[in-house]
Amino acid sequence: MGRINVDLTIGPQVASATALKSNSKICWMGVKMSGEGFKISSARRDAFEREGVPLDRMPRVFAGTDVSELRAWIFALDFFDFSEDEVKRNYPTVYDHLLTYVKPERDHNDREAYSEEWWRFVEPRPRLRASTRDLQRYIVTSETHTHPIFTFVESRQLIIDGSVIAVASDDAWILAVLSSRIHEFWALRAGGRQGAGDDPRYQNEMCFDPFPFPDPSDETLKFRIRDAAEKLDALRKDVLARHEDLTLTKLYNALEALRAAEAAAKVLSDKDRDVVGRGCVSLIRQYHEEIDAGVAEAYRWPADLSEEEILDRLVALNKERAAEEAKGKVRWLRPEFQAPTYVAPVEQAALALPQAEKPGIEILEWPRALPEQVVVVASVVARAEKPLGAGEIARAFRGKRAATVVPVLDALAGMGRVRKLQDGRYAA
Structure with a gap:
């Protein structure tokens, strides 16, 4: 029983939260190709390279399954800023490939621009490219997922597709907040669901843009949280590099099984015990607990708040930040990119009284x-x-x-x- 919100939930009105300027221009969905012919194998890429095609025009395609499951090596022909004549003149073998394997499919596309500009991706995402251009790495997550996992990817010769959401930041502090239980509760409530498995979706407009990040003044705390996130990300990458049969989904399934077994005072299955051991799952858990405690402290909130209490506070904080931004104060996440000329409004400071004139405290x-x-x-x-x-x-x-x-x-x-x-x- 209760007041029904616009998203048909009862409880905190997460759907009422508005997008914040502080989060703008850095979270995007990946490219959409609309043409399987854009994708090429590593062998085909090598052949094109021998013919003079630059490697940065044949980036690795990073899909949502690469975040959580598979580690496939598929590449794409990416000439988003070339005219048709430029592709034909400079790279005739690539043009011939696209003419043979992409154009027939795109000729049947209902949108005129897509059929006319058939050698380009239908959604090349120029704003995504601009936001990640100067970064050596940035944060990604799968749009649909079993577990909401955020991780860094190296930006060199890599492009994310439409099943991935990117956050254009190389700061492990941002990675930590996104990996915290506070953000997980928000994303699960704010995002939609998709597919036969009713899997959660991470949608940048609903999950990221309105989310109010903490803004702690304690740089020591921020460093500690950042350090835990760096260690978590490095550990997971090391585990997956050493064990080809393990994936992040398997690691987090084992983490859930470990917590459930402890809560019920039961013994783990042999399969879960194997993943927990080889996957360093207990240490992954420890890093997450450090992040959760640190992020709660950054918000100046108790560490043991319930999900409903967290969502209530986030909704209130979103409204507070929106009111701040209406007055000109914006807590940019990446100010040097988002607003390089921004000058914060001057805040009226209280006049300091001489010590002798300060009122006594009873x-x-x-x-x-x-x-x-x-x-x-x-x-x-x-x-x-x-x-x-x-x-x-x-x-x-x-x-x-x-x-x-x-x-x-x-x-x-x-x-x-x-x-x-x-x-x-x-x-x-």
Whole structure:
């Protein structure tokens, strides 16, 4: 029972979140070719190379299955910025190949531009290319997936197809946030479903563009989270390089089996035990736990929030960030690319009083009886000029911590004496 949201869910209104400027211009779907003839084998690529075709015009095609399952080596003829005459004049054997294996299929395409420009991909994704051009690596995930896995790929001589979503960042901090349980809950709720298996879809417009990233001021924390993500990505790549029969899907299936076995106090099957051992799954799990704890700390949220609590806070934070951006403040994820000329608006700073003129802070004694505790805590909240967290309220009392005042605050909220906000703070 509850209020039905526009996406037919009940609970946090994730579908109401709006796209943020801070996330713009860096998350894209891969190219769409519309013509199997664009794809060539490694042997055919070698032959074209001997005839003078540059390797960067025959990049490896990276598909969604390459993220999670297979590691195929298929290449594509990519002349997205060439005219037909330029291809014919400079690379006649390539032109002949495209004329033979691509044009007949594209001649039947209903869209006129696609049939007329048959030697190019139907969706060459120029904005994707622009956003990844200066990066040695960037983040990818499969559009449809069993497990939401984000990983780095090397950008040199590689192109992603339409089954892959790219995030044009080489920063492991961004990889960590995307790999956290906080983002996983968001993506699973915000994205759609597809196929006979009802598999989740990661859609850039719905999952990435509105997602409010944390913006921590603690660079030490950010470094620690970034380090855990680098180690996680390197470990998974090392495991897959050493064991050709393992895939990321198998590793994460084994991780789920390990958690389930521990929760039920059962023994892993021989098959799962083998993958857990060879795949370093316990260490993968440890890195994820470090990332989850660090990202929660970056948001300044408790690490044990439920899925619904996380989604509520993300929806509220999205609205807060959208309001900031309307006033000109944008927390760009990759400012040097997204907005190289951006200048943050000047914020009005409070005038600092001389030390002698600063008002004294009254430290209160904590009452023994509950009725007095209720009265004095309510008065602290009522006198505050802004909402306060439990820790801030506790500092008004000698020697007390947040755990002491939270039960009283929650009781006051239940009585309607104070309001508990979505970010965990309290207001009169």
